[in-house]
Amino acid sequence: MLKLTKICKSFSNTQVLKDISFEIPKNKIVGLLGPNGAGKTTIMRIITGFLTANQGTLRWKRKIIDPRDPSFRSLIGYLPESNPLYMSFTPVEYLSFVARLKGISKTNLVKEVKKVSQQTDIASVLTKKIETLSKGFKQRVALSATLLGDPQLLVLDEATSGLDPKQILEVRKLIKKLAKDKSILFSTHILPEAKAICDQILIINQGRIVLDSDIKKVRNLEKKFIQLTQ
């Protein structure tokens, strides 16, 4: 579905990504693992067009694409690491604003906002100010924004970080369900989480991919992770 080939990225003179190549197959969940500063967020920012690669290509359904292209962007739902939200908005206002920018027409707006808020179970807080919500609800509001417009590819940067155990399980369940008709790139620091939901895992260390494997073929993920990221 989405294929990265030899992506390189430098900031001023330091190279943070070196020859990154991998594929996110259709309707699969790919887990992106790696220590702090490995380059996970940078890869996601390149896929979503926030940053531009210095070298390499991205292909969507075999065609080379520029992630800054609006028609490609409307196929993607991105949840940035920092969980950005407008704190003075209510979830309805926030979701409507994002939906309008995603090109959803005014007539479909209410339906679409209702749909994603049911998916993430935030219907009960839709008219409260976001700043007054708990962390779990904030996270889910941000997640529902990524689902607006039914994107084919979800890029989720640490979607479960900071949530309580029950919420983590709920978000995981939701992500599994979403993968029925979406490709998902999912970064996490929690190895059991990757095991629980991913079809495939990538381990990245110091800007290089050190493992790209079907999850079923990995025996002892913890041991392997520590070996590969030394």
Added chain:
Amino acid sequence: MKNILIIAKKELKTYFTNPIGYVFAILLLVVSIWIFFANFFINNQSSLSSLWEMVIFLFSLFIPAISMTSIADEKKYGTWELLLTLPLSETELVLGKFLGLLFYVVTVLLLYIPITITLLFIGKPDIGILLGGFLSTIFLSASYIACGVFASSLTSQSVVAFLISLVFLLLNNFFGQEFFLSRLPLFLKNIFSYLSLSWHANQFSWGIVSLIDVVFFLSWTIIFLILTILSLKSRNK
């Protein structure tokens, strides 16, 4: 175009739901009415030009204050990452921010209508000067806002953005003052006065609407908006 309006609308909403938006609007009005009527009774002149000179100065405080958060806050809270990965370009984002602020300032200017009507009743103001004054304030505001938005794009700290645009606009204002210009040799005087927004605005407020001034304000605005777009794009470095 649609995206620009969506952003502009969101900005307007933020200013009008944020108490700072009201506080500034009211403060500006109170200060300028006070200054204006103080002058009015001393000079007994039904001319708005003393008010406009004050407005030019007050706006160089007011506009940095309201535009300081426009991009800096999006950077601080990470929402620019969200915006710039939606089907929205840097240009649309910057124009939306700019227009939102301009609409807001025009709304604040509408508060001056009562003063204007008072003037029309008690004096015989020159309509040309009146219209020139309003027109120049809008052009001047557009130029100030473009600077403010640019300063705001340089940092994620809105206070830093405020100081940058404030100092810049005050200096620029100073360069257009007669007591400064009169001390300069002629060719420097021409350069400084030409580059000063307040000097052009003063030409305007005498009721002389010249194409040169209009072109100056418009090019100034466009240049700063382009710089803002470039500054947003430089995140890749």
